[in-house]
Amino acid sequence: MENDILLEVKNLCTYFSTEKGKLRAVDHISFSVKEKEIVGIVGESGCGKSVTAESIMRLLDEKNLVSYEGEILYKGNNLLSLKKNEMQEVRGKEIAMIFQDPMTSLNPVYTIGNQIVEGILTHQKISKKEAKQKAIDLLRFTEIPSPEKRFDQYPHELSGGMRQRVMIALALACNPKLLIADEPTTALDVTTQSQILDLLNKLKDELNMSTIMITHDLGVVAELCSRVIVMYLGQIIEIANVEDIFDSAQHPYTEGLLNSIPHIDGDRSKKLNVIQGTVPTLDKVPVGCNFAGRCQYATDKCREVEPELKEVMDNHFVKCWNYELIRKTNKEENEIATPY
């Protein structure tokens, strides 16, 4: 069982040095991704999802005054202890990433083909001609119509959905084992969204890839993921299999997320449930449980002592003092309807 773990994140902390001092954007998170598994990371904006992803890729090195703690073990090697050039070998070749906004993720002054070929040639010693053929094959694999023609086109000549397919082709260029998809469908319209999700599913089945799916859309999670990680303010507050999240969410925040999904068959005059308040900024992280300020179940204990992430059921971890109480209330309320 342990052997098929591809990526293991242990106690990862990511800090940014800012004018307000050193901020902890990711706070002691631990999780693992198995081979051929699609893991979802969900949470509101600013909860540390993207920072987690970019920490794994070490993309933050390039930009900010950033420091890490903990370990990111990829096939047993700690990525955080790799040198810059060693990390460049991992990027694209072992772990690839696609981003939220396909409109701006491709370089506007180079052709699609140029950018995919560049990715291929960065890691593979093959001729330009072979690389071009491979790029066209990749475009075809991602179901882009007339790939030979697209090869010579510029990003601005393609639609958003097409560009996201190009991004996926780019990510697949060197057969990575792990794909990190950072909100890949958020900027797309609904029909395009589902096509892209189908494509991501195909990657798992046909290429045996693992995927970390970062999203705030629980619909995407339901459709794609086998396991879900819920994050709040830099911390993991719940990890469970996807059915368990939808059937028996334990954390009040997860419950809130689920309740805030509108139902087509619901009473439209009724107001949608929302989680009160907003995510506090990183320089104002509360003592005790991070969510206590917005939690309807919060007690004095919650506001003083931080709960541990603990296994409450088989493979179901929750970071909450009151999960039993919540489970009970939910049962009494005749359980929350699952939307999917």
Add this chain to the structure above:
Amino acid sequence: MINYVFKRILSVIPVLLIVAVVVFSITYLTPGDPARVILGADATETEVIELQEKMGLNDSPIEQFTRWFGNLLQGDLGDSYFMNKSVMAAFADHFMPTLSLALMAQLIAILIALPLGIFAAVRRGSVLDQTVMGISLIGISVPSFLLALILVLIFSVNLGLLPVAGYQPLTAGLDMHLRYLLMPAVALGAMQAALITRMTRSAMLEVFNNNYIKTAHSKGVKEKKVLFKHALRNAALPILTVIGQTFGVLITGAAVVETVFNIPGIGQLIINSVERRDFPVIQGVVLLISITYVLLNLIIDLLYGVLDPRIRLDKK
């Protein structure tokens, strides 16, 4: 691309027409009768009237403009009142030193500014970045004549390395040519260098924030390649704009430096002509400089198209 080039070239024509009209009206906007200016204070009234008649100054402005413009289209800008030669010839004589000076100043500016700007952007916030930015601020603030005098003081008066002033044409040998132009070019180019450095830095910083830079990193592309292939090409447009504009300023604004170093360039020609009210020369030189400016901008526009497919392929 052909479409784009064609459209850009077409768009130059109305601009040049407007320039021609404005330039022509200089004669009417400035006080003083050309005939009287040519003949001097001692001329009799009959002589003045005779000359006015001969020069066609009594014709209507429209008639005069048509005549002037007709000649212009044939490349004839008229003759100087004072220098026994045509305006074209006078311009040609004085243009080479100015062009040489401007090119050299621009070259020095670009060679200094591009690497410094890129470097400052990559190491933003570092001591080096702050030093470069500080120096460039000084570069923008110090007037060129002051810098020229300081350079003369150091390199000519104290060290005796370079000539104090003067000009040698290219025909006198490249090394002589460069020896005389080096200090003027540095004095003239310093401000451009400062401007281009700052623009390069800010353009690069803006590009760094773009997602495609993150994409390039996520592909495992080497740092240098990300910088020069992905970032610089995108930052090139604003940098190019500044270079183009400053080159125009170099050509027109060299007058001060030309005066300090006694270089017989366009600046001197203009100053002398204005002092003598040599209207054909003023008109001709202003027109030719405007044309240079417009053509320069045209070249920059065309380069935009080369660099950025979104401009080149725009169908609108």
